[in-house]
Amino acid sequence: MSGTTVAEVTAELAALEDRGIRRVNERHGDDHGVNLTALRALAKRLGKQQDLARQLWGTGDSAARLLALLVCRPREFTRDELDAMLRAARTPKVQDWLVGYVVKKSPHAEELRLAWLTDPDPVVESAGWALTVDRVARKPAGLDLPGLLDVIEARMQQAPDRLQWAMNHCLAQIGISHAGHRDRALDIGERLEVLKEYPTPRGCTSPYAPVWITEMVRREQQGAPGA
Template identity: 25%
Template structure:
């Protein structure tokens, strides 16, 4: 905690909300690269991570996400931490720095997608997006189930849910197997044709991202064959 206070910057703390939309009243204002530098020598310190999280202090919780041992993280801990999410940065960092490395991750995607609170539901799709980017190989089935959850949640117009759903759809469609990429494009096309405004936005935005990827790939192939 002393190390975090020593790295605090008031202008950065003020910018967190104004520039990045992070609502964190307890934040000291420590830049992420400094959070990571403090966390680096403390990796796999489960008890310390729990103690830091329990402070309720934003920067300490960010360190906790970086240092916890995913092998020791229980489903109960994941639920307890998720229940306290009150900003997108803590939610997303917990998901892509820690939770996606646990064997409980896909189960929590299913459970949390049924939640009603904004950050709890975002956590489901932030976790799915993280799994799509970080899991190497494996079966397609959990991600196919994830696509069904995405489609079911695509009409939720709350900002952080909407953006989480969109992130997950794009991640599956850009980072997984050819079959999953095709399935994600089918979901995006259905959403783009929806009568619901939020679903339409999700589908069209994902289709634009996929088209951009396809164009880059075609240009790269053309260059290599020239």
């Protein structure tokens, strides 16, 4: 659906706005009221449009930015563009989608991961940890897993919320994916007790690392041949 203007798209997004959805999202730090299923349907109809994506991102509106991340071509962003976008992301959902849907698919992902891990802004650093989770799970070669556990052990308990969440995810992923480091990951989680009391809906797995690790390993073992 090429040729669509930003004005036309933002008008569609405005028509999708739901006050109830916005109230729920605002409790999690997000500032949009668009149903994400409807947003994805709109993105599918629009197709990939890099120029439109850049223009939607430039509006600064969270719903428009989420749509931009769905219709963009991740490999066409420069390293500096992605860095600037992360620093301007503002809300958790926009940051999560930017990292998960765009940066991970970029040829600049590893360079940005290393840069963001040492950034003084804890929100930017949290994006570096999110990219590290992906490396731990899919491309662990070359990672210093004991060193990552050292940093998590020393800093996670006092880290700001988003950084703490990302570090905790990395701790859990190390324990899930790497049996040789599982006992230490469990021990760190048990001693630090980060997210131990986090309210978890019925049927969902707790983000408390010892529970998370144990449950995911159990599922993997049950699904293994001969289990």
